[in-house]
Amino acid sequence: MINLLGIGRLRPATPLTTSWGLLLLAVGLFFAVLVASTQGAYPIAVADLWSWAFGHANDEVAQTIWLDIRMPRVLLGLVTGAVLGMTGAVMQALFRNPLAEPGLVGLSAGASLGAVLAIVLTGGGFLWIGGFAFLGGFAATCLAYLLGTRSQTPAGLLLAGIAINAVGFSAMGVLIVHANDAELRDLTFWNMGSLAAANWQMLAWLIPWSGLAVAILWRQWRALNALLLGERETFHLGFDIRRLRWHLILLIALAVGPTVAVTGGIGFVGLVLPHLVRLWLGADHRWVLPASALGGALALTLADWLSRVVISPAELPIGIVTSLIGGPFFIWLLLRGARRR
Amino acid sequence: MSRMKYLFQALSVALTLCISPAGQATETPMRVVSLGGSITEIVYALDAQDLLVGVDQSSLYPPQAQTLPSVGYYRHLPSEGVVSLKPTLVLASANAGPPQVIEQIKRLGIDVMPLSDEPTVNSLEARVRAIAKALDRQAQGEALLSQFRTAWDLAHTKSVPALSATLLIMRGGRLLAAGGDTTAHVVLSESGLENIFSEQRSYQPISAEALNAQAPEVIIVTTSTVNAMGNLDAIKTHPALRLTPAVRDNRIVVLDDLLAQGFGLRVTEAIHTIRQGAWGD
Secondary structure (H helix, E strand, C coil): CHHHHCHHHCCCCCHHHHHHHHHHHHHHHHHHHHHHHHCCCCCCCHHHHHHHHCCCCCCHHHHHHHHHHHHHHHHHHHHHHHHHHHHHHHHHHHCCCCCCCCCCCCHHHHHHHHHHHHHHHHCCCHHHHHHHHHHHHHHHHHHHHHHHCCCCCHHHHHHHHHHHHHHHHHHHHHHHCCCCHHHHHHHHHHHCCCCCCCCHHHHHHHHHHHHHHHHHHHCCHHHHHHHHHCHHHHHHCCCCHHHHHHHHHHHHHHHHHHHHHHHCCCCCHHHHHHHHHHHHHCCCHHHHHHHHHHHHHHHHHHHHHHHHHCCCCCCCCHHHHHHHHHHHHHHHHHHHHHHHC | CHHHHHHHHHHHHHHHHHHCCHHHHHCCCCCEEEECHHHHHHHHHCCCHHHEEEECCCCCCCHHHHHCCECCCCCCCCHHHHHHCCCCEEEEECCCCCHHHHHHHHHCCCEEEEECCCCCHHHHHHHHHHHHHHCCCHHHHHHHHHHHHHHHHHHHCCCCCCEEEEEEEEECCEEEEECCCCHHHHHHHHCCEEECCCCCCCEEECCHHHHHHHCCCEEEEEHHHHHHHCCHHHHHCCCCCCCCHHHHCCCEEEECHHHHHCCCCCHHHHHHHHHHHHHCC
16 A cells, blocks of 8 residues: 555656646646636636736626636635645655545544634634634644554554544534534535635735745655655654654644635545646655645646536535545545555 | 518517607616525515526425526525626525625625515515515515415414424434424414424434324424325334324324425415314314
8 A cells, every 4th residue: 555655666756757747737727727717607708807907897797706706716726725735745645644635534624623613612703713723633633643653554544534533523513413404504515615715815814824834844845755765764864753743743734724714624635636646746755745736726726616617606515526526536546556465 | 571570570679669668778677686485485476586587596486486597505605606697686585695705796786685584474574575675566565465464364363272293304314303493393383383392403303202202292294204205104104103192193294395494475374284284174
């Protein structure tokens, strides 16, 4: 199973392939944003964007929709995708486990529990929800780490994740047992994830925060490469393993907590994208990390576009779109791993 | 042949010009999106359905409403989806949301009219009046209200001895009973029944023990529940239900799902059906 991480293929990345790969992803992301921002329930043409850029406002409603409703949403998808892709890649290296992902190890459940607690106790407020989500996510990741690393097989981590998810969701269940019918349905939708809450005030806070977290995580690429080789090797390469691990877990929770608090449960992006990137560009984290972030952003931007246009004027919850596409991929991954062994 | 066609066209154009007053020709027609099953029902009852350009998922009655574009669940509205229907007026249940989306729609210069949506006669009457005014159908609104009040009084004329009851629906393969904060609870008490689960909140899975301890004298099931269970006999022989007084005395009422779970203009119909089943009224 571990060889799915491509340890055997830690080839010296040919700078040419990887830089072309990153460039390709960036260009793809640009076009995905263009598609996502020009298609939706309300018709807006690419040509309109062009004329607005030069100050010809022909349709004010369309312009407001594009600027105040659609763009914040597209950007939130981009940021969330980048965070999920990047943290997925980091977690897979940190846990030395190809199945690590914010959703599967219980990080998202912990963050959700924190967010629900904040809603119940304080009645909301983005800073409260974000802070509580971070604490919940951090606690869940620590727990997953402690439980998961005791077992030598990847299954141990998954089992820990299942347990943490169960505890997280039942604790939420206790909080909502007194909720009325309408609140229950709200929660159901929240668990299926949504980018609809996006607005500029929130993004003004979330983009720098997530950007910083992602940048700091990228700087850890050497350590992550070393971790893949094994603990002893990491130590001999001059890393303080214990400090490194706590440092990474803290960073992951800081990055994922606030985004999950805003978007609810969006699964599989953090799992699938790093794998695709490794298959394509090799296992060197110097390139895996930025490529996973770009790939995650690309994937979630497209998934959100799908969720908006498939049953327009209504919308599919985005978590359903990512799970519908990511779930089968996960199965393929398991089958592929089994065949290799 | 073609000359006839031209003549006909010219005639019809002339006719339209004559009929439509100059003022109205320039006025853009109202485009209404209705968010809430009871609101859509009222719009149809006011005969203003031509103004509707969109509804929400809960707008199931009358069935024609289901052919209009749906923006999904009304507590989870897509702002762009609503705006893309280019409404001039959004009739929104007070429960519609999330609030950010309602704000976004308002900021685009679209009128959003919040409407009280509680299971009470006062709320219903206020709703009808507000919608009638917004759609310029005041006369129809007053007619509708007096019609409703007559039916309401008629449904309540005969006094009946109170009976204990429970309302059951099948959701996710389980039988759930309506609690004290549900609309179904209000429909039950307006019909003269005492809900045995009035202490409980929302819809909860039935507990066989609690149910038999409370011994309901009337059991109300929805049509979809009967369909899901196969037939009425399946309910009568259900282990949790077969020993209740309701089954013994054959006081089982089958009620349309929308009637059981909504408090709209047709609530009198629900009361009537329940009374007939419970007391042979």
